[in-house]
Amino acid sequence: xxIPGITIKKGVCQLLALNKFSVGQWLKTFDTxxxxxxxxxxxxxxxxxxxxxxxxxLRAMGxxxxxxxxTSETSREKLCAKAQDLDFLIAEDEVMSSSEALARxxxxxxxxxxxxxxxxxxxxxxxxxxxIESLPLDEGKMIGSQMVDYVKNITLDPQVGAVAVGxxxxxxxxxxxxxxxxxxxxxVLFLATNRDHSFPxxxxxxxxxxxxMVAAVESLAKRAPFSCGKPNTFxxxxxxxxxxxxxxxxxxxxxTLYTDIQLGYNCGxxxxxxxxxxxSLQDVxxxxxxxxxxxxxxxxxxxxxxxxxxxxxxxxxNC
Amino acid sequence: xxIPGITIKKGVCQLLALNKFSVGQWLKTFDTxxxxxxxxxxxxxxxxxxxxxxxxxLRAMGxxxxxxxxTSETSREKLCAKAQDLDFLIAEDEVMSSSEALARxxxxxxxxxxxxxxxxxxxxxxxxxxxIESLPLDEGKMIGSQMVDYVKNITLDPQVGAVAVGxxxxxxxxxxxxxxxxxxxxxVLFLATNRDHSFPxxxxxxxxxxxxMVAAVESLAKRAPFSCGKPNTFxxxxxxxxxxxxxxxxxxxxxTLYTDIQLGYNCGxxxxxxxxxxxSLQDVxxxxxxxxxxxxxxxxxxxxxxxxxxxxxxxxxNC
Numbered sequence: 001x002x003i004p005g006i007t008i009k010k011g012v013c014q015l016l017a018l019n020k021f022s023v024g025q026w027l028k029t030f031d032t033x034x035x036x037x038x039x040x041x042x043x044x045x046x047x048x049x050x051x052x053x054x055x056x057x058l059r060a061m062g063x064x065x066x067x068x069x070x071t072s073e074t075s076r077e078k079l080c081a082k083a084q085d086l087d088f089l090i091a092e093d094e095v096m097s098s099s100e101a102l103a104r105x106x107x108x109x110x111x112x113x114x115x116x117x118x119x120x121x122x123x124x125x126x127x128x129x130x131x132i133e134s135l136p137l138d139e140g141k142m143i144g145s146q147m148v149d150y151v152k153n154i155t156l157d158p159q160v161g162a163v164a165v166g167x168x169x170x171x172x173x174x175x176x177x178x179x180x181x182x183x184x185x186x187x188v189l190f191l192a193t194n195r196d197h198s199f200p201x202x203x204x205x206x207x208x209x210x211x212x213m214v215a216a217v218e219s220l221a222k223r224a225p226f227s228c229g230k231p232n233t234f235x236x237x238x239x240x241x242x243x244x245x246x247x248x249x250x251x252x253x254x255x256t257l258y259t260d261i262q263l264g265y266n267c268g269x270x271x272x273x274x275x276x277x278x279x280s281l282q283d284v285x286x287x288x289x290x291x292x293x294x295x296x297x298x299x300x301x302x303x304x305x306x307x308x309x310x311x312x313x314x315x316x317x318n319c
Numbered sequence: 320x321x322i323p324g325i326t327i328k329k330g331v332c333q334l335l336a337l338n339k340f341s342v343g344q345w346l347k348t349f350d351t352x353x354x355x356x357x358x359x360x361x362x363x364x365x366x367x368x369x370x371x372x373x374x375x376x377l378r379a380m381g382x383x384x385x386x387x388x389x390t391s392e393t394s395r396e397k398l399c400a401k402a403q404d405l406d407f408l409i410a411e412d413e414v415m416s417s418s419e420a421l422a423r424x425x426x427x428x429x430x431x432x433x434x435x436x437x438x439x440x441x442x443x444x445x446x447x448x449x450x451i452e453s454l455p456l457d458e459g460k461m462i463g464s465q466m467v468d469y470v471k472n473i474t475l476d477p478q479v480g481a482v483a484v485g486x487x488x489x490x491x492x493x494x495x496x497x498x499x500x501x502x503x504x505x506x507v508l509f510l511a512t513n514r515d516h517s518f519p520x521x522x523x524x525x526x527x528x529x530x531x532m533v534a535a536v537e538s539l540a541k542r543a544p545f546s547c548g549k550p551n552t553f554x555x556x557x558x559x560x561x562x563x564x565x566x567x568x569x570x571x572x573x574x575t576l577y578t579d580i581q582l583g584y585n586c587g588x589x590x591x592x593x594x595x596x597x598x599s600l601q602d603v604x605x606x607x608x609x610x611x612x613x614x615x616x617x618x619x620x621x622x623x624x625x626x627x628x629x630x631x632x633x634x635x636x637n638c
Contacts, residue, residue: 044467147488148363152521169466172491176527184523198499198539202471206503208495208539215538216531220517 012273012284015304023313030270032250033058034096034236037069037079038199039255039277040307042086048276050308052087057314059089066245068236068252070229070259072099072166072193072210073120075129096236098193098229099123102164103130104238105191105228113161118179118213119168119193127164135160138175151177165217165225166193167210176216183221190221194229196259200278231262240267253307257283257298265297273300274307331592331603334623342632349589351569352377353415353555356388356398357518358574358596359626361405367595369627371406376633378408385564387555387571389548389578391418391485391512391529392439394448415555417512417548418442421483422449423557424510424547432480437498437532438487438512446483454479457494470496484536484544485512486529495535502540509540513548515578519597550581559586572626576602576617584616592619593626 015023035041041051059065067083067090074082076099080092099119103126106115115134117123124134135157154177163182168175182188196209218224229235239245247268254260255277264271273279281303287295304310334342354360360370378384386402386409393401395418399411418438422445425434434453436442443453454476473496482501487494501507515528537543548554558564566587573579574596583590592598600622606614623629 147526148520151524151526154524156523169492171495173488173527176490176531177525180517180527180531181524184525195538197541201467204475204503205470205473205500206496207466207470208492208499208535212495212499212535212539216527216535219514219534220527220531222516 012281012288012300012303015272015302016309020313023310027061027313030063030249030251032064032066032245034066034068034245034250034252034269036230036252036254036256036260036277037067037071037083040253040260040274041067041083041088043276047086047088048306048308050306050311054308054311054314056087056089057311061314064245065090066094066096066236066239068096068230068263070098070194070196070210072097072102072122072229074122075125076100077125078122096239097122097126098235099126099166100129101228101232101235102166102191102193103127103132105226105234106130106132106162106189111162111189114157114159115162115164116157116160116179116182117164117166118171118175118217119164119166119210123164123166123193134164137170138178139170147173150174151181154178154181156181160188162189162191163217164191164193165210165214167196168213171213176220179217180220183217183223186223190217190223190225192225192227192229194259195227196229196256230259231266233263233266235263236267255279257287257300261298261300264300270302271300272302272304275303275305276307331600331607331619331622334591334621335628339632342629346380346632349382349568349570351383351385351564353385353387353564353569353571353588355549355571355573355575355579355596356386356390356402359572359579359593360386360402360407362595366405366407367625367627369625369630373627373630373633375406375408376630380633383563384409385413385415385555385558387415387549387582389417389513389515389529391416391421391441391548393441394444395419396444397441415558416441416445417554418445418485419448420547420551420554421485421510421512422446422451424545424553425449425451425481425508430481430508433476433478434481434483435476435479435498435501436483436485437490437494437536438483438485438529442483442485442512453483456489457497458489466492466496469493470500473497473500475500479507481508481510482536483510483512484529484533486515487532490532495539498536499539502536502542505542509536509542509544511544511546511548513578514546515548515575549578550585552582552585554582555586573619574598576606576619580617580619583619589621590619591621591623594622594624595626 076095083090099122107130192214195211197211198206198209200206250269252264252269253272257279261271395414402409418441426449511533514530516530517525517528519525569588571583571588572591576598580590
């Protein structure tokens, strides 16, 4: 990335090390900003301090803004409502999610069969939005010692033509067996919302991401899924194709290197890592020491401790 | 493999195509037979037709016999009792299992901390046999919408120094999260009993193997386990080291190419596939067409539809 008037050394550039003029020049290099949500704009149910003000100030400057999240448990409609509740100025068609991408993928393939979901309600909701039928979500069920009988008696719906795997709180052996049985038929599509490893919820404690579920199914079915979320460009490909996003004039802001920053690399966006979520500057340093050239794709162009650090560089609304 | 007096074409040799003399000559080429259990000797709770007679007749000829199974849910003691109930003449020290191998691995490392088990009681029993303490097995528990709180409140035992993953009927998100939290500490060992994909229980229906569980944990922990069972030679390495088994005089009999036959290849044994379990001659043909040379290691030397087909070639006990 080039910022007029300043020389950037190889590797990540710390935005806070630049002066107001340079940041101002940099801000002119893009028209669109794609924000990851959790870890950038909010954490759980709370907005990250100063994030709504910064987000809204960037919009007020005329920047086009999108939210792009790998969350699949919640529909785009509910995600938008959440963002609005937390004071982000955003509309539903400015929200992209991995379950919305999955539904769009099937719609584009003119898929007309049913979907078995191992994941959250968000997938079912998004499928419904595009007129695709899914089986009711299986509730978690204890299997105990009766596993063999349970599995023998699994009823498979012959109308199912795709299995969708996302983060599933009720993930268990019975569901895994069911998904495995459906995927024995090579004509049944295998789709994943995303492959995130895990999400921290407290120091040393984290929730497994859908990547763990997908890996289990992959090992069982002996085939890889089409993964619709970040870092697959598919999640924003429709906007690129329609010319809504110009890659060379777009900034991707994220907290996770292997999803957000890799997506930015894959799409040819500028990339900015914020330190309020999954990854830190130390993680970037590890990538820089890596001997695997592919890992360099996850090195961001720029770094900010938190999104609201940008506020002081932005024109005040009264100007 | 060379059988005196006959020429074997490249690839698998069908034993039933040989005459009695050739089979007799072949029988003289080994002193030890290692049998896989499920799919070779029994299926579920029932002996495979004629298998006990054949097994016992080979022993009566003076062949040394072992059972070597990737089953981890049951202790070696119970496996031996089951085999004896089904009329196989076998002693406990002639049974090898993946959970016994796991316990032996930790014993050899002089491991003196506790083990968290995601798997069956067999692992706990085998660890107890070698004096290693494990935490009580977690019972499957529904998490529902409280996942974040559950995970935040997971209590980790600081005495845990290893995680053991095997086939776990009660596999769920909470267990997966717990295992993930333990494995965040790089000093905590990550062990797997085995990586079998799945087990058929009815046409089109199968139980996920521990491989699915291991893949989920591997994706979450971002590291690979030491897998103790077949095809890792570790499962029978003690017998090789002690000279109890001479590789060049040993035959491995199995129904699964990627575990049994690969183990035989890894150890330098002769290998015999029987068609009463996971894999068929068609699967062997697929391997022969493979473009991945590593896959050729799973091609057996010999094939028999079922173990008892060997009976007619064996000397009767009255001779």
